[in-house]
Amino acid sequence: MHAVSASNATCRCFPGDPCWPTLSQWNAFNDTLCGKLAATTPIAAVCHDDRFASYSAQTCDELRNVWFFPETHLASSSSAMAALFTNNSCNPFLPPNVSCTLGNYVTYAVKATDASDFQKTIDFTRQHNIRLVIRNTGHDYNGKSTGAGAVAIWTMHMKSIELKTDYNSSYYSGRAIKVGAGVSVSEAYEFADMHNGLVVGGNCQTVGLAGGLTQGGGHSPLASKFGLASDQVLEWEVVTGTGQLLTATPNRNSDLYWALCGGGGGTYGAVVSMTAKLHPAMIVSASNLTFAYEVDGSNADQFYDVIQTLIESLPDLVDVGATVYWTIVGNTFSVFPATAPGLSKAELDVLFKPTLSKLEEVGIPYRYYSQEFSTFLQSYQAMNIPSNVSDSLLAGRMLPRSLIENDIGDLISAIRSIAEAGVVFVGVSLNVANVVSSPSAVAANPYWRQTLVVAVFGTFFNYTDRDANYRNQDFLTDDILPELERLTPNGAAYLNEANFQQPDFQSVLYGRNYNRLDAIKGKYDPDDIFYALTAVGSDRWIQKKDGRLCMT
Template sequence: MMFYPSPPKVLGAVVLAQTFFLSTAASAQDVGNGAGNTAAIDLTTLSPAAAAVDNAQLFPSERLQLTDAVLANLTSLGVDTSLFAFGTPSDAIALDKRTGGKCKVFPGDKAWPSKPVWKLLDLLSGGQLIATIPSASSCYKGWGDEDEAECEYVTDNWTNSFFHMEDPTSVMWPLWQGRTCLPSATPTEPCTLGGYPSYALNITTISQIQLAVNFARLTNIRLVIKNTGHDFNGRSAGAGALAVWTHHLKDIKLLESYKTPSYKGRAVKIGAGVQAFELYEAGKKLGFTAVGGEGKTVGIAGGYVAGGGHSPLSSIYGLAADHVLAFEIVLADGRFVTASETSNTELFWALRGGGGATYGVVTSVVFKVYPVMKATAVQFSFASNSTAPGGVSVDAFWAGARAYFDYFIPHTEAGAYSYFSIVGTAPGEYLFNMLPFFAPNMTQAETAGLLAPWLDDLKGFGIEVDPVYFPADNFHDAWDAGFPLEAVGGSAAKTGGRLFPRKNWEDEATLNATFDAIKYPVEEGGMFLGFNIAAPGLGRRGSALPDNAVNPAWRETVLHAIAVIFLLDPSPEAIAVQSERLTMDWLGRWRDVSPGAGAYASEADVTEPDVQQSFYGDSKYPRLYALKKKMDPYGLFYAPTAVGSEDWYVTDQIEWLPTQNGRLCRV
């Protein structure tokens, strides 16, 4: 469900300003090249930002830019552009003096932008400003759209990730939004914004991102970035914020010959709104294979690649971040630049794995791609059934699951990847579900041969499985058949994760201790999600590892593990107790058996006790933090657990339940 306001009817210079802006921004103007120089050019040709990357042309959406010349022309027409100017180093000092440097401006504050000011932002953006209406508002009184049929539709689609990604501010895990407006036929509480942003700007051009960035910086309001809202920790939520909604930047372009100092070959450039299913569909159509996400609706160019980005192809090729050749990005000062091997190189290093919502708003990414490859997906399951005659005992069930762990290293060395779960089905009974086992570059027969030793082990424990194979002559078709659409929208569970290193598999006693630690949350009533994956990067065959900001723990990983705790009591106090239990007890046991390892920031525990080491690595975090302070001295970009997040806190929080409902303030 999307909410688009009609372009407002206004008179005078403001309408003239909008028309002038939209026309002149697409013609000759000064465009910064990221190195302090400008050149008057026609934006239908390559701009200096793109010229830094061989043969990479800007998308049409990237040619419509805000510049000093446009601002000057608007000012000459009598439009007040003081809240849309580009940043300078002195602005950070002035901002601190003006606001006291403590908290972001919040709705109800005297400094909160007035309606005419928001109207001007809407006009200059071409009518793309959206005042937030919660996606389940039709179930409640107070928003003017109460409708029983619409409420039923929202309820029926609440777990569908496509539903949430099409809304400008909805998030896929409303626990972190505060659960203030969940769909309900019989609501007992009013529907409020909670942690939803106050406004969103529907992005179709770079100029709109620049307007939003400059506006948020100069008004000192919170800024968040959303593509799909597909995030375990609600990092696109934020009360009192302006959201930059990049979901409609959908351009995809195959570059047949792309050159950098270290690469020459085919590449694909994608807009910030492109999702996994769209990238893979393009690969099938245009004849390439790209390293992207496992989930169908995951956005590729934003938080996914910024966090490293694990993939069904990672055991062969490494993480998505290892394949980036260039970024286009709007920085905290509002300037549009390229980050690549030859331009803004320190930023290029950080954007590849150093975390999202930190240095700017990425508008597009160039990835190296590979030839079309065959692949096979496999699904099967087995369960304990200790009360049935001849059924699988609980001991046999756990023995079968433990036997799988013996094959993690040889499977990843063969290039395979798996996504599996273990969960209780009844008191003392359990289910193992392979969701799927994925074998890139393998036929069905080759995949069956790789699985045969483990399946033989299962037979030895009295466990029979009936694998269903999905072979294909291209990656897309095997992936599409094998991987399920993610169920989202739940507010009754919390997740946390760990990257278990290969060394835990090199000693039998350590492996048994690892398995016992993983087994514990399931026996305690939780759920386990596992990814048998290696991510050695392009150095798997002995060459040097990519020099990027990817968490070093990934390079040693053979299991990305996620624990899920169910929050059966909906009261915030009860949820906080369970949240602490997950973090300190369940995941504490995982940390104890893998000292010095880490966690995948995009699918981890928001209350992880050592974020800097676990999510980024002690060897890389100081460099990332130093760049953050340099690139964003204004403190514009913030997200929970992101680089520099330790400098901020959200007010009115319950310990162990960090929603985004409060005011964002400096520590």
């Protein structure tokens, strides 16, 4: 049975309500945290005439110039990298006379450094019936790490990394890596490389390894070789909704362990640390490919013939351990990159030969570059494009191998229709079918095990026309997404890169695991302390127009 804490109010306490803590109560709470409580000041306050900071045209211009770099936001305890979920609050690209408000930003954040900070924050928010969110870097697509009137547990400064040279259990023996909740993907990759190893993480450098990436499943440049990020986890340290600090493994609190391995972040508890497999280092080959059709569209048919050839070759690529990231933007197709651990450059080139031959046959110029690296880190740093903030509106769909094998023509038609509608199309091609004992070994959607392409598509965020963004999100939901839903009945989407308006999100994002996950949430978070958009249990809540969180 789920219930709202404190006075059984139907809404979380909101700034300005009689239940909102007094300044003396906030100060007392801060004292228990040794000064780690930070009140939110939007970083774009300097772009507006407001109560937070004085307007400065020069400082605002400087901020705009670096706004799309993650580093601009990482130092902030509140700034959201998915602009749609700021509720247009303190937008640096609007005129200075537009008011700067907290809007959908958290009201306070706790700069957590250990589990006791988690426990104190959970206890305080429970006592006062305040919304709680988990925030690491703020780098997420669906606004899970922010919320109006909320207190955030800010984990980004929990940077401990530990090598376990002889991890030994009934379910795994070998080397492992233990990371604090704030360790980023790039930091984990560098540490693993220093110790002659590989750790499975994401494609984006600034995403937290133990956060929403792994807890949501987590595709990776290494996924076809070793599996999803959630397939690597050996144990979790987690503070539950009741404030208990637990260790969750396949043998201890196994239901919680299972749920955290792909069942969604910020939902069952707040993760303090994660221990995962450290794989042996090996050579890695990688390649990039770019080609385009003429602006007048005269050779667009040939362009999509080439894309069909490449997609038809994906099973051969992923089955030998390569993971291929690719995109269609306007009239241009790019592989960025294909990563093949354990393969030589010559072997990778052979796998791309059908596509290159097709390009030469139809007369489309192209740029293809491949290289063999002695370590994965060298490959990652040389071949991966740095990722900026999530300045886009997204939807997604997983495409099963059977679709490519049986209905490739219909798929190409759908992809072409989407791209020609001005929508960016991104594909992540992988094979994670054979790395776990069964599709239900972890809570990641079982549909991952039949997926060949994780498709993500979207439009860019418009910073000066708020209504256009909502129209575009509706366009993705109502017009574009059905193109792929028709080809994949009873299908799925990757919950970390999905449409926050996804119809039937329970089945689409979690598959047959949803009811079991909801029962586990009820056990470890009986008061629904943890809420995140499209997370398990979020259907019991609704965000009002002002961002207030209330029971449905």
